[in-house]
Amino acid sequence: MNKQLNPRQIKTIQNFWTWFQDNEQAIYNACKLEIKKEEVFFHIQRNLNYVSKRLEIIIYEVPNQVNKLHIMITALGYKKLFPKVITLGDTAPKLEHFTIHTFIKPLTPDNKHVLPTFISIAMQQVFIKLEDYNTATKKVVMIIYVPEALEKFNLSFLLYFILGEVNYKKHIKEVNFKPLPKNTNGLLSISELPEFIDYLAKINYSRKLKIFFE
Incomplete structure (x- = not known):
């Protein structure tokens, strides 16, 4: 779990966020308005696969947050992938339409308001x-x-x-x-x-x- 990523792996993660930030509006439109949804999600997964094919990205709405979508990046419990998830969270840019989360945490009263x-x-x-x-x-x-x-x-x-x-x-x-x-x-x-x-x-x-x- 404490394994350090090499420079190439870190660069791949940075490239993912650069691509995501450049295409943020198109991704938002695909999620909210279903404009070219299938094509956009194909490219999201393709770019995430460069980081790891076993990572999952979940984009969802939460109650009472109409204009903001949430992104959950998860390793589905596979500890070998935790360093990549941590780095994805640490290097995530500030986005206009999305809030980034890493690791699906147990449900508690404190995080119930940000459930999908x-x-x-x-x-x-x-x-x-x-x-x-x-x-x-x-x-x-x-x-x-x-x-x-x-x-x-x-x-x-x-x-x-x-x-x-x-x-x-x-x-x-x-x-x-x-x-x-x-x-x-x-x-x-x-x-x-x-x-x-x-x-x-x-x-x-x-x-x-x-x-x-x-």
Whole structure:
């Protein structure tokens, strides 16, 4: 994690931000107005791939910030990429239309106001069921139940924004998405997940624990 980047890697990151800054208005128009959206996002990913093909960039709106978009740069918990994410954050230019964030952090009262809008909505409507828990690896297998109204959204990053990318990689083995049933008895609200995972990590599998997976 403390590995220093070489000059060539740093230059590649600087080139990415130079390109992004030069094309900021076009990127903003693609996100807000969907003008040449597919083409613009292709070039964003292409330029980010020069830094690393395993990094992800998420561009999103947050409630009550109509004229500003947020950019999350994440390594999805892969520690070998952390130096690149840190450098991307440290060298990011001041942008007119975007606010830059690095590393998806666990949800707390202090950062709840900058959650992506679709994540804030999903947290109120999405339920989960834990299918399995490995006490040796401390990892869970779960089902996420999504209401029909949210099926149009890409919820693949939902758990990352709730748990944080480090905790996601540490505790989540497998996630499956299913339609939300009419009867939600026995299901957990997804907002309860961080507390429940903390609870699981502190106990061993037993008859008491088994009831959560039945």
